[in-house]
Amino acid sequence: MEIDRRSLLKGLLASGALLALRGPSWTFAEPASRRAGLCLLLSGDRDADRAFAAGVRGACVELGTSEPHIVELSGGLLANADQVIESLDRLRGRRWVAAMDDGSAAVFQELARTAGGRLLSVGSHVSVGDETSPVRHTWLTASAAQGIGGLLATQLAGAQMSFAITERFLGPPQSMNEVTSWRAPGFFSYRSVEPSVMHLHCSGLSSSAACRLLGVAGAEDWAPIPPHRCTRDTAGGQGDQWVEALGRAVAASALGVARVEESCVSRAFVHRTGQAPRMQPDTRVVSFIVDL
């Protein structure tokens, strides 16, 4: 039953019919003349990689951009490193979105560095195949301007999925006149300044429980962020599978969709649904956005 529903949704997504049913569309941060054009998707050939690719294509359809050029690595990067090296050399001046397994990702990041790539974000995404753990996402992102966590959190919360997302910004936090923060229905937001500024957005559990889940110390130091300072990332579509939703969010970020920028060094989004947890298959994906 569940599989049939997913297949139906994927079919609708591919045909674009689902778009008419969706909520508010994404908007771009930049005018058309200054937007990055997504041109290349590098993907493995696992089911998870294909679900990610479906999400990328869905985002492109919704945003009215052309579909990316797709490089699918049959057998993964470990069997096709020469192909990737050649592509990195040949396809310069473009933005790459990539999804692959952990072993391939270890190599890909090294190859991208050698090729002079600029890494906008790298994320590790895991569902561990039991009913007690939420799907986990950890991102290292160059700057808040490339933050993806809010885009994904909005989608996953809308799809009633439990998740834990952490995102660390490498660049210095932007200075803002007042604290700004992401929000979504049912989420409460908090700010901590020690040891560095972090924002925590949680729903369905307390801030202290969220901190325990994230392994963050000092739960007592969190100060609530008043709701009037909060802004919501527009949702875009709601992926039924988390990997597909991930692909949508990563592509949206790569394409320059406007998102909430927060004046912090790191942030986390934790959501626990009131429903019985859904068993997620053991799935692991590493995502990249790289400019070459």
Added chain:
Amino acid sequence: MASKYIALPKGVSEKTFTAALAEFRRVVGQDSVLVTAEQLAPYIKTMMPVPDADHTPSAALLAQSVEQVQKIVAICNKYKVPIWTISTGRNFGYGSAAPAERGQVVLDLKRMNRILEVDPELCFALVEPGVTYKQLYDYIQEHRYPLWLSCPAPSAIAGPTGNTLDRGVGYTPYGEHFLFACGMEVVLANGDVLRTGMGSLPKSNTWQVFKWGYGPYLDGIFTQSNYGIVTKFGFWLMPAPPAFKPFVIQYEQEDDIVEIVETIRPLRISGVIPNAVVIAHALYEAPTKARRSDYVTGPGAITDEAVRRIMQDHKLGAWNVYAALYGTQEQIDVNWKIVTEAFGKSGKAKILSEQEAAADPAFQYRAALMRGDMTLKEFALYNWRGGGGSMWFAPVSQARGSETLKQMAMTKRILAKYGLDYSGEFIVGMRDMHHIVDVLYDRTDPAMTKAAYQCFDELLTEFSAEGYGTYRVNTAFMDKVAHTYGPVQRRVHKTLKNALDPNGILAPGKSGIR
């Protein structure tokens, strides 16, 4: 006020750092000084259970010549800016390319990638640090030289200079890489350029053929150290043998490891088996064929019962011995008889020739490594549990069977205490044995990450207490390992450091040396 840089060197103000960057730009050019978050993010990948922020560089410099390196160290001395030198930066599981300490400037030598000489008769190469094994492999193929390389497991993307300087190993008879190093060019912290061995002699043509030169042998102090920046590196290449016979021998029980090592040792010391023999546990080989989640889910180390099922499903032994014979066909035939008789005595060994194991993906990549071919298949280890966490634990012991059971029991007990699997192999060298364990964990799981740190710390503590030293370690634990070798060695290291690099600009913290 927030800095405009993503990190600053320890004790260096933003103003001073800005001035240093301006001088770096004058030397290497605007585009070769990387300071933005997007440019530096690729240098931050670590696989250790510590925050990436602890190893964030402040900048990266892309040097292209020895002269530029000399000018860079002069600027570093002037502004007291520390640099962390990488050649190809592939030190996976040992720290990758990220510096040992936050704020250090990465000196990336990837653009110094000229193959300066390959001599097909004397069988040596002289290369710059950015040369990769793949680059050299292609060069040798293109010129049809009858030469073989010896590569570590990340063969294609790693390079001989970085691997040898970190005392890495390969899988051919030339696998103890530093043993086959011959001559270095080193930029010292004061800007002097030292050529070691015969390289210091004007008009000498013996730099890459005679290692020792005259007076104290210096090459060793530039390995696993921070006493200089190696800008040229010579090493010996193996003549391609007329014949090559890789094989695998499987054993069904974990405690067969004693017999295996006792059988191998005389064959290694006598040279019957000329390459380092790998004795890989089933869980080290399984990732090329299966995923952990196919067998177990939930917390805790994998059970012995699950390991047995993996062995049955994927035709693996509890131990899988990989080695090869090299030489003429006649030599190989003679040695194969010796090998099969030695391993066949007890009746426990299942000996598979290349033909019999040809379809096995684990054997395929092992055979490729033993002939110096390029393969990245060992990276499948990182898919076993997933999540990007990996630390190589590498204690050394005598090549005796009794050591193996003791080490394996200790390792499995400590790993299991923290819910981690034993993915290990023993590599039998000349007379030593490296016990290589990939401590794999999921970095997205905070509890497991914390457990992995504690586990690794305990492994180092318990093994050193038993007299087992670690030969190589990731940057988060370098101080701890240096400490296990005692105060006198540390003082000598520091004395050398103070003499050669009084301002401490070269890779502070490398091997615990500051």
